[in-house]
Amino acid sequence: MKTSKYLKLIIGLLVLSLSAAVSASDAEVIVNADSQVLHLSPAQLRRIFTMRQRQWPNGTLIKVFVLPNQNPLHQHFCKSQLNMFPYQLERLWNKLVYSGLSERPVEVYDQQQMLQVIAQTPGAIGYIGKGMDIQDVGVLLITISEDDSNE
Template sequence: MNKKVLLAVASMLLSGSAFAGVVVIGNPATGDALNAKQAEALYLGKSKSLPGGMQATIMELPDGNPMRQEFHSKVTGKSESQLKSYWSRLVFTGKATAPSEQGSTAAMKAAVAATPGAVGYIDESEVDASVTVLFKP
């Protein structure tokens, strides 16, 4: 019986991450790469511009999306409920505007590719010439 439980747990752990790895992407005109602190600051509304000075347009996936959960656990260290509370305070006080929400990683990639200064995140396996990788957590 213990062996079955261990196999079930191992199976869940191995299948839990179906992604090659989340990466922060930008429009090819965005310029410089980001470091961990810069990516965190952008996604927490603490910074509104990219390292080269261009105004940043931050894009998010919807609540409940596994890629969003993976991204925020690696980059901001916040859970979905913490993010919701955090952004509600920022928006309510007028300190920041909530990121633009994209319905899927394909929509995120297309929106980032079409918007100078845009920053988003997708699975590394989805990266092509239409976007540039700015940071890999």
């Protein structure tokens, strides 16, 4: 009897962990439609999210938006796109803020809010889960590849 309770608990935990993994599917980088940027190299993306690149090639200031550290999509984005853990990124932001060299990215509550603020903010960049509808929202999907023609 006790074994079946433990088995149900383990199965329940596995289902929860799988659903978290599914919700953290591939992240796609988006920008405000007026930014005129369609491609970034991984190095450029990392410089932007580590607050080292502050302007787009056309001179527009970059405004970075992120999800909370605990969000599975944020964790996936940090690991897969930036090659760092969320806590490492957080430490870097804190160091820049406390030294007066930069501001923190703006944290948004969820992906829907991410879409809204990026569409409304010139120079904005952020990320959403793959497959989210961005038609007629005012954002562009960015391709990330090693082609450094924009650098």
